[in-house]
Amino acid sequence: MLSETIYWIWLSLSCEPKAAWAAYRHFGSAERVWQAGPEDLAQVPGLKADHIRRLSSKSTDRAERILRRCEQLGAYLFTWDDEGYPDRLRSLHLPPMVLYCLGRPLNFNQECAVAMAGSRRCSPYGRSMAERFAADLTRQGALVVTGMAGGCDEAALIAALRAGGPVAVLLPGGVDVPFENSAYYRHLYRSAAQLGTLVSPYPPGTPNDHRHFFYRNPILTGLSVATLCVEAGVHSGVLNVASHAADQGRTLYVIPANLDSETAAGTNALLCSGVALPVMSAGDILLPFCDTFPRLRPDPGRRRRAGKKALKMTPQNQDAAAPQPSESEKRVDTGGDSDYIDLRNSETDLTQSEIALLLALQDGERTAEELSTETGIPTAQLLSSLTMLTLRSYVEEQEGGRFAAAVRVKN
Numbered sequence: 001m002l003s004e005t006i007y008w009i010w011l012s013l014s015c016e017p018k019a020a021w022a023a024y025r026h027f028g029s030a031e032r033v034w035q036a037g038p039e040d041l042a043q044v045p046g047l048k049a050d051h052i053r054r055l056s057s058k059s060t061d062r063a064e065r066i067l068r069r070c071e072q073l074g075a076y077l078f079t080w081d082d083e084g085y086p087d088r089l090r091s092l093h094l095p096p097m098v099l100y101c102l103g104r105p106l107n108f109n110q111e112c113a114v115a116m117a118g119s120r121r122c123s124p125y126g127r128s129m130a131e132r133f134a135a136d137l138t139r140q141g142a143l144v145v146t147g148m149a150g151g152c153d154e155a156a157l158i159a160a161l162r163a164g165g166p167v168a169v170l171l172p173g174g175v176d177v178p179f180e181n182s183a184y185y186r187h188l189y190r191s192a193a194q195l196g197t198l199v200s201p202y203p204p205g206t207p208n209d210h211r212h213f214f215y216r217n218p219i220l221t222g223l224s225v226a227t228l229c230v231e232a233g234v235h236s237g238v239l240n241v242a243s244h245a246a247d248q249g250r251t252l253y254v255i256p257a258n259l260d261s262e263t264a265a266g267t268n269a270l271l272c273s274g275v276a277l278p279v280m281s282a283g284d285i286l287l288p289f290c291d292t293f294p295r296l297r298p299d300p301g302r303r304r305r306a307g308k309k310a311l312k313m314t315p316q317n318q319d320a321a322a323p324q325p326s327e328s329e330k331r332v333d334t335g336g337d338s339d340y341i342d343l344r345n346s347e348t349d350l351t352q353s354e355i356a357l358l359l360a361l362q363d364g365e366r367t368a369e370e371l372s373t374e375t376g377i378p379t380a381q382l383l384s385s386l387t388m389l390t391l392r393s394y395v396e397e398q399e400g401g402r403f404a405a406a407v408r409v410k411n
Helices: 004-014 017-027 029-037 050-056 061-073 085-091 124-139 151-162 185-194 209-220 238-247 262-273 282-289 302-310 313-318 327-331 352-363 366-377 377-390
Strands: 076-079 099-103 113-117 143-146 167-171 195-200 226-229 250-252 340-343 395-397 404-405 408-410
Touching: 004 029, 004 050, 004 061, 004 076, 004 099, 017 029, 017 050, 029 352, 050 076, 085 209, 099 185, 099 262, 113 124, 113 151, 113 209, 113 238, 124 143, 124 151, 124 262, 124 352, 143 151, 151 185, 167 185, 167 209, 185 238, 209 238, 226 238, 226 282, 238 250, 238 262, 238 352, 238 377, 238 408, 250 262, 352 366, 352 377, 352 395, 352 404, 352 408, 366 377, 377 395
Parallel strands: 113 143, 113 226, 143 167, 167 195, 226 250, 340 408
Antiparallel strands: 076 099, 099 195, 395 404
């Protein structure tokens, strides 16, 4: 008899998350999906012939190799059925069936986790703010959850580690695969594994892939009680992180920046639209959670010091030394400019609310009230999603408070 963990790993590897979850919800357990034959699988709504073929393959060799690899690494994992599985992820549309971790043991259910995201093409100001907030959040008792993809994320990771951690790093590949194969990133990876925790929905050995960010981002925000977007341009992938935070009902914060800064045009737009709240200190983020997490030690006084220093920045010195993106950075951090979106593509980085709104607008203009009635999306969530779609040039606001699709979609 195989362990339930093996069945979960097998199911998570068998096909894409949407199909795997459809099979699980139909049969009620990962083991029962494994036991199901092609005829039984054909009764699952939404499963296609390719899904049925994959789920009909009952070999668990790869799953067993992955479990042995975890043991060799000293990595641990949570499956959906495990008591330690992060409760905050259970409300996601497509939560990870298995979550792989390497490093300091963490109980996410007991952590005041704050997601931090920022552009790889950050200015010196953005990098400085990422370092300041990550260090202050860590010292005041929060768990910083961020990435390792350079720019603001890298700055936040290093600052949290220097502040004594813990810090959780969400990866777009396996927990044993450094983000880039360079001496610098190998060292950063080892430091994060020793002093913090590496987390991934992908099994060990999985190469880092820019397409994986689309699945990683909702997990990044889903693990957290709040999200801080440090700095991002109008086409940055950070806006996708913001979309998921808003869609999940997480409080979204943005660090204000100079209006002339192109590297902060996207985050400034989030502030102007009302989707995000401005924040001037780590204490501003943590104060609402003091009753829930008694060990927090928020310092509201930091606001005055942060504000005073930030006012010394100018548009000229903020952008002068901003690094130019490499081709790989552009793929990771740049939103789509196409006027056509294939919703069947698993790489589509839209939330379920955004997809529903785009589909509803394919037939013509609608008001927010009409969209709410048609889609059933609550008003606050609907307005946040419309704002995100407008910022990314997928939707245009017309006269009279009506909205129109600026892109065509294929469902």
